[in-house]
Amino acid sequence: MNFGFLQTRTARKFLRNKLALGASFIIAIYFVFAALVMCGLITLPQTEERIGPKHIPGFYGHARPEVRLEQVASYFEKVEIALDSTSPEATLAEIKFGELRVANKSLEELRQIVDDGWVFYDELTEQENLDVSPNVIPMIEKFEQKKAELFAPMTDFQATKQMIYLSLGTDRQGRSIALRAIYSIKVAFQIGAVTSLISVLMGSFLGAAAAFFGGWVDHVVIWLYSTFSSVPNLVLLVVLAYTFSGTMFDGTLVPVYVSFCMTFWIGPCRVIRGETLKIKELEYVHAARAMGFNRVYILLRHIIPNTAHLMLVNFSLLFIGAIKSEVILSFLGLGVKKGPSWGIMISQAKSEVITGYFWQIGTATIFMVGLVLAFNILTDALQDILDPKHV
C-alpha cells in the first residue's frame, strides 16, 4: 500500500495536532457504530421485546439492595404470570430478555423455583432497614441464584452480549438503553450529513450567485432568506413537520430533512454572500475576467473554491445544529417517528427523571455531547490545518 500521502504537509500537520487526532478518533468510533447499524450488524430487538424488566445500569445498581431486589423480583413476576396463563408453554417460550430464555424445565419445576424465590423475597422485604442490615447481601445473592435457575444457562458470548445490553440499564419498558443510544448514532449521522450537505451547498450557491450576479438574482435571494429568517426557526420546523404528517413520507426521515434544509440554508447563504461580495472585487477575479473566462466559470472555479473554508465551518456547524434540532423536534414528537433517536430517548425520559431514573436521559445526552464536541474540535483543528498560510 502506498503511504505517500502521510508525507504531505497537510497530513503531517494533521498528525501533529493531538486534539484533531483525538476528535477524529472519537468520530471514527461513532462512525463505525453508525456503519454497523446501517449494515444491519447491530439490530434493534422488536419494540415489544424487553432486554430486562426495568434494569438499572450495572455500575449503579449494586449499591442499593432495595433496587436490586425489585429488579430480580420482576423476572419472577414475569415468569409467574406466564405460568398462570391459559397456555403456559407457549407464553413461557415467548419470554425473551435479550439473550435470556426460560430454562427447558417442566412446569412443576419452574413453579417450584418461583415459589422458592418468593420465600426469599418475603424474608427480605420483612427485614427492617434493608439498606444497612449486614445479612441482606448474601440473601439477595441466593435470590439471584434462584433467578438464574429459572433461565437456560448462557454461553460466554451470549452472557457478554447480555452484559452489554444491560450495561447502561433499560428504560421503563425494559428496552436496552445502550442499544438504543448506539442505534441512534445512525439516525444522528443520517440527519446531520444529509441536511448539512444539502443546505450548505444550496446556501452557498445561492449566496455566491446572488452576490456575484447582483441585480434581480440578488433581490430574489435576499427576499427568500429574509422571509425564511423572519419566521421563528422552530415554528417553521413544526409547521413543515405537520405538513408532512399523513403523507406517504410520514414515518420516514424525509419531513425532517426537508424542514431542516429549508431553514438551515439561510446561515451559509448569508455568510457566503458577504464573502463573495468581498471576493468579487479582488484583483484575481478581475484578472480572470481579463483572461476572458465567462462569469459562470469564474463563479464556480474562482469564487466558490475561495469560500471553501466558510463552507467547511458551516457544514460542521449545521451538522451539529441538525443533530441538536433533531433532538428538540423529536422531543416535541414531530421528528423521528419510527425507531429510537436521542431526542425520542430524552423525550421518554422526562417522566423517569422525576422518579430518579436518570440513565436514559444521561446516556442520550452524553452520546450527543460526545459527538458534537468531537465534531467542533475537529472542525476547529481542520481550519488551521487546511489553511495554507498557517504554518
Added chain:
Amino acid sequence: MSNQESANSETAKPEAADSDNRAPVLSVRRLSTCFRTDRGEVTAVDDVSFELSAGETLGIVGESGCGKSVTSKSIMRLLPKRNSFLKPQSEIMFDGQDLAKLSDREMRAIRGNRIAMIFQEPMTSLNPVFTVGWQLDEALKYHTKLNRTERWDRVIEMLDTVELPNPHRRALEYPHQLSGGMRQRVMIAMALCCDPEVLIADEPTTALDVTIQSQILRLMDNLKKKLNTAIILITHDLGVIAQSADRVLVMYAGRVVEMGSVHDIFHNPKHPYTEALLKSIPKAGPKNHGQKLPTIDGIVPSLYDLPIGCRFYDRCDHRQDLCMGTEPKLEQHVNDRTVRCHYPVGGEDS
C-alpha cells in the same frame, strides 16, 4: 509556439509591406466612457484617440482619477454594464473588428487570448487557493486546443520565459509561497501564455519595490522585443515611462492633453501640465539640497462640474483669458505630436 502566432504574423505581413511604418494593431478613436451615477452622468474618458503598433510601448500617464484605468478597461470591455457605457462614436479597432460593438461572447474570445491584461496588485491578482501552474494551465485550457501534456510544457516554458527560477517546482506552488516580484512574473507569464497581440499593463510595478520594479520592466521590454507584443503601460510614475515607453500619452481629467515620443515629452514638454509634472519629479544631487519640491497647486476639477474652458485652467501657470472661455482643441504638431493647449510652452521642435 502555438499556431496562433504564425497565423497572426501571416495576416500582419501584407499590411507591413504596404506601409513603411508598422501598421497599428489597435487603434482607438474618439473613445468616450460615461458612468451613470446618483449625481448624474459623468464622462470619465472623453474623446481619447491613439494608435498602437506591434512591438511598441505606449505609456499612459496622469494623476489618480484622470481616466487611465478606465481607458484600459474600456478597451477590454471590463466595465460594469449596469452603470457605464461607451458613447456611440467610440471606436476600438482591433484586427478589423470594432471591440466596442462586439457581443460578450465574441469579446471573451479576444480577452486574455489576443488582448491580455496585467493588474496592479501582484499580491491579490492570483487566486490563493490554486497553484500557479494550475492558473496558467486554466488560461491555456480555455483559449487553446492543446492537450494536457502540451499545456503543461507550455506552462513550464512560459515560467521559464519570465525568468522565474526553478519553474518545475514553482509551478506546483501556491501564490502565497512566492514573493511579490515572482507573482508579477507569473502574472506576466499568464498574460503572455496565449501570445496576445496587445498587452495592457495597468500599473504593473506600483506595488513592487524599486529594484524589482526595474527587473520587471526590463523583463517586459525583453519579452516585447522577443514576442513583438504591443504594450499599453499605464502608470503615474514618470520614471517607469522613461525607462520603457516608446510613446507617451498624458491624460488630465479624462482628456488627452499631450501625446508624443518619450524623448520629446521628457525633453520638450509642450503642455503646461506635462511641464509641471516633470518639474515635480524630485531630483537628487547637492544642487537641489534643501530646495522645496515644486508641486502643482490645486486639485483636479470634479468630473461633475467641469469648467467650460481648459480643464487645467485653475492650476496653470500660463493661463490667459482665452483659456477660461474656450477649451483648446487637440492640435497636431511636428514629429507626430499632439497638444491640447492654446499657448503651448517649450521651444521649437528639434
